[in-house]
Amino acid sequence: MMRLLPYIVIFSVVFSISAQDRSEHAPGTHLAFTACPIARSTGPDTDVCFLAEYQGVRYVLNNPPDWGKPELGHQVLVEAQIVEGALQCGALPLQGRVSVLAELDSNCNQILPFDGSVVGQAGGIFNSGTPQQRKEALELARRAEQDPSLSVQPANPETPPPEPPAAPFQPQRLIIYFPFNSDRGSGPDMLEVVKLVQYANAARAPISIVSYQGETLLSSGDRVTERTSIAQQRGEKMQDILQGLGLTAEITLRWVDQPLSGDGVADWRNRRVELVVEL
Amino acid sequence: MRKISLVSKASGSLLLGPALALAQPLYSGDESWWSPEQAGTLLPQSRYENSTGQLEVLNATGAIPTAGHAFFTPLGSNGRACVTCHQPSNGMGLSVDSIQRRWELHGADDPLFAAIDGANCPNLPQQDASSHSLLLEKGLFRIFLPWPPKNLDGSAMDVEFSIEVVSDPTGCNTNPQYGLESENPTISVYRRPRPVANIKYLTELPHGVPPHEAFFYNDKSLLPKDPETGEFVSMQLMSDGRGISLRNQARDAARTHLQISGELTEPELQQITDFENQIYVAQVYDNQGGTLVGEDMPPGIGPQALRDGAPARLGNNPINKIFGSFAMWLNLPIAEEETDGQRQQREFRESAARGAEVFYARRFLISDVGAYNDKGLGNPFNRSCGSGCHNTLLMGMDLAPGFMDLGLNNFPWANNRSDLPLFKVTCDADAVPQSYLGRTIHTNDPGRALITGKCRDVGATMTQQLRGLAARAPYFVNGSAANLRELVDFYDRRFNIGYTEQEKQDLVNFMRTL
Numbered sequence: 101m102m103r104l105l106p107y108i109v110i111f112s113v114v115f116s117i118s119a120q121d122r123s124e125h126a127p128g129t130h131l132a133f134t135a136c137p138i139a140r141s142t143g144p145d146t147d148v149c150f151l152a153e154y155q156g157v158r159y160v161l162n163n164p165p166d167w168g169k170p171e172l173g174h175q176v177l178v179e180a181q182i183v184e185g186a187l188q189c190g191a192l193p194l195q196g197r198v199s200v201l202a203e204l205d206s207n208c209n210q211i212l213p214f215d216g217s218v219v220g221q222a223g224g225i226f227n228s229g230t231p232q233q234r235k236e237a238l239e240l241a242r243r244a245e246q247d248p249s250l251s252v253q254p255a256n257p258e259t260p261p262p263e264p265p266a267a268p269f270q271p272q273r274l275i276i277y278f279p280f281n282s283d284r285g286s287g288p289d290m291l292e293v294v295k296l297v298q299y300a301n302a303a304r305a306p307i308s309i310v311s312y313q314g315e316t317l318l319s320s321g322d323r324v325t326e327r328t329s330i331a332q333q334r335g336e337k338m339q340d341i342l343q344g345l346g347l348t349a350e351i352t353l354r355w356v357d358q359p360l361s362g363d364g365v366a367d368w369r370n371r372r373v374e375l376v377v378e379l
Numbered sequence: 380m381r382k383i384s385l386v387s388k389a390s391g392s393l394l395l396g397p398a399l400a401l402a403q404p405l406y407s408g409d410e411s412w413w414s415p416e417q418a419g420t421l422l423p424q425s426r427y428e429n430s431t432g433q434l435e436v437l438n439a440t441g442a443i444p445t446a447g448h449a450f451f452t453p454l455g456s457n458g459r460a461c462v463t464c465h466q467p468s469n470g471m472g473l474s475v476d477s478i479q480r481r482w483e484l485h486g487a488d489d490p491l492f493a494a495i496d497g498a499n500c501p502n503l504p505q506q507d508a509s510s511h512s513l514l515l516e517k518g519l520f521r522i523f524l525p526w527p528p529k530n531l532d533g534s535a536m537d538v539e540f541s542i543e544v545v546s547d548p549t550g551c552n553t554n555p556q557y558g559l560e561s562e563n564p565t566i567s568v569y570r571r572p573r574p575v576a577n578i579k580y581l582t583e584l585p586h587g588v589p590p591h592e593a594f595f596y597n598d599k600s601l602l603p604k605d606p607e608t609g610e611f612v613s614m615q616l617m618s619d620g621r622g623i624s625l626r627n628q629a630r631d632a633a634r635t636h637l638q639i640s641g642e643l644t645e646p647e648l649q650q651i652t653d654f655e656n657q658i659y660v661a662q663v664y665d666n667q668g669g670t671l672v673g674e675d676m677p678p679g680i681g682p683q684a685l686r687d688g689a690p691a692r693l694g695n696n697p698i699n700k701i702f703g704s705f706a707m708w709l710n711l712p713i714a715e716e717e718t719d720g721q722r723q724q725r726e727f728r729e730s731a732a733r734g735a736e737v738f739y740a741r742r743f744l745i746s747d748v749g750a751y752n753d754k755g756l757g758n759p760f761n762r763s764c765g766s767g768c769h770n771t772l773l774m775g776m777d778l779a780p781g782f783m784d785l786g787l788n789n790f791p792w793a794n795n796r797s798d799l800p801l802f803k804v805t806c807d808a809d810a811v812p813q814s815y816l817g818r819t820i821h822t823n824d825p826g827r828a829l830i831t832g833k834c835r836d837v838g839a840t841m842t843q844q845l846r847g848l849a850a851r852a853p854y855f856v857n858g859s860a861a862n863l864r865e866l867v868d869f870y871d872r873r874f875n876i877g878y879t880e881q882e883k884q885d886l887v888n889f890m891r892t893l
Contacts, residue, residue: 139759145742148761169757173747173815200753204817211744211759225696241698249678251704252773254692256587285599286755290590327809337600344601345593 136208137170146220149189158191197368199280269303272377311335314370317362411468415460418446427468433664437682455637458490470847471576500551517858519569538832539810583691668727679703694772708732734889749784753814775845789838806834
């Protein structure tokens with residue numbers, strides 16, 4: 101019976117959605133709304149997941165790695181497209197971006213306790229990485245059981261440095277997208293910046309930075325706009341990063357104070373910095 | 380320093396057993412205090428008794444003659460040396476037990492109680508114990524910082540908040556000579572000294588977590604660079620991150636804590652940092668658990684493990700479990716006709732091993748921690764002590780590096796501390812607010828924000844290493860946990876964890892072994 105429970109709950113969620121007007125929630129529909137995130141416990145040993153309700157329907161809140169997970173105590177801005185797929189976190193899947201809004205909102209305080217309907221997936225070195233890395237981790241664990249001294253040797257592998265860029269060189273373009281009113285790029289984005297600087301240095305080429313701030317057209321018809329100085333802030337921060345990473349060639353920086361207007365379709369793309377290695 | 384005969388002192392403990400076979404000298408009581416200018420030799424290995432067992436100090440480069448050595452010599456005007464507040468017997472930190480013993484022996488004449496920061500405020504009558512109450516009761520030194528803060532290069536900083544004094548039990552923040560309204564506006568906060576040992580783990584940049592060997596995890600700005608070397612620095616050294624390198628920290632400490640006139644010389648700086656870079660400390664013996672190091676013991680215990688270990692690696696995985704395996708202490712065999720001493724040792728070791736597992740694996744909802752949950756992790760974040768904030772292999776700091784507002788300084792989470800100043804921080808309307816407290820914050824110590832000028836950093840301090848804990852109570856940056864049990868209770872209360880009584884004791888026993 102316990103094994104059936106998740107499927108019963110999933111069925112009931114789908115059924116409740118189907119009882120509503122599905123047209124507004126069909127795959128491909130673009131949504132933009134603000135809401136309190138809801139945290140959901142997925143078990144004692146797994147991460148919580150987050151969802152939000154819009155017009156009576158629950159949507160899962162996902163982002164690319166290190167882009168920033170939702171936070172209770174704050175509303176989120178959801179800019180995403182409904183996509184096909186199984187329910188996640190007991191909610192419809194979305195593809196897009198979720199931004200944590202900076203201002204406190206004490207109403208955003210709901211945690212759904214673990215009820216067995218949504219079970220988290222274990223992470224860690226046995227469950228992530230390449231198949232080879234997982235195999236090596238399991239092998240190391242087996243050997244560490246026999247030889248505990250291995251348990252104080254680093255189990256996480258060192259990341260090998262990337263191959264140095266080599267000629268022939270081509271113009272390069274990197275776009276980094278930001279959460280609403282934020283200048284924080286993700287870790288994976290900054291890895292790309294590191295590579296770009298290495299490339300520019302190898303090519304002895306300058307980098308131009310153009311930074312933007314954005315506006316989002318909400319599904320309600322309202323518009324939300326970022327604060328006026330954020331484009332400059334993003335651009336100057338990126339300039340500092342390029343210099344600090346040792347870019348030897350010239351940097352040109354330009355920012356656009358006028359927010360790029362939103363049309364309700366992936367408006368998160370308006371909040372960006374464009375980096376171009378010019379050859 | 381007088382060396383205590385290993386046989387005459389150590390054999391006082393029936394449980395010492397295997398320690399007798401070791402060649403290290405054992406120091407205890409007043410003899411374990413290293414006074415400034417005390418000529419002697421800090422041996423390659425030496426042991427010091429503390430309330431729960433023995434700590435070992437290991438000098439990786441061999442014996443250190445202390446006569447004339449810059450770390451052990453009073454270089455300033457107040458008679459203190461670096462060693463005054465970084466005692467080998469106290470894990471290169473300073474316990475409140477040692478502080479109280481110095482007062483009993485020498486009163487205010489001991490340089491430890493120098494008016495500049497060993498008193499609640501320099502203007503107080505220095506012969507009165509009450510004028511040193513924060514040091515005597517909580518082990519806190521006065522840290523006086525310029526207000527407003529300045530950038531690393533000395534230029535003016537765009538500070539995002541104003542600060543006012545709500546209550547001032549020490550009188551220093553409202554004092555016309557030392558306070559916020561003085562000619563040189565200064566803010567006084569009160570903090571514990573950090574251990575100066577196992578340093579390679581603090582200064583090495585993170586491995587295996589790219590791009591964070593160059594980027595600060597929280598906001599993905601670059602880590603600061605040491606102006607002397609041009610290299611990125613880890614920011615793990617000090618609670619507020621202001622001393623960005625050992626040399627920088629030594630200069631700052633010489634100026635403020637030692638009251639040196641001028642600057643440290645290059646040979647002095649070199650000698651101090653060379654010494655700091657080679658000293659390792661950890662607990663090696665427990666009064667209940669017996670010897671903690673050697674064959675068939677947990678491999679992460681003891682200073683040799685730290686000397687030989689790889690610094691700045693993540694240990695939050697099921698193989699490393701931060702401090703290595705304790706599994707050999709689980710389900711120990713019961714000897715036939717087990718003596719009370721044997722039973723006590725077995726039960727302690729089993730308890731410590733369970734505590735290691737609680738530390739590593741028992742998750743709870745970490746919530747509303749400023750500068751932590753808001754760095755992309757989500758609020759709440761379901762993690763254990765080890766897989767969450769204390770993730771550095773063998774050391775237990777946050778590798779991130781982890782400035783965070785655990786709730787030690789800021790209301791409403793902070794313990795009620797009527798002995799500490801209370802500030803009201805009001806952030807500018809256009810500043811990014813502190814993530815879970817907003818723009819008006821009451822705090823005993825604005826922490827990292829006094830260095831960055833950022834509203835969202837108010838109350839944040841750096842996690843610190845968990846080695847040699849038994850030798851250096853009290854705990855936390857403000858000394859609010861008198862012992863390890865109070866430390867566990869704080870977490871249990873703060874995060875509503877619901878540890879059982881057994882789990883709490885197991886955690887305490889586990890931390891005693893580090």
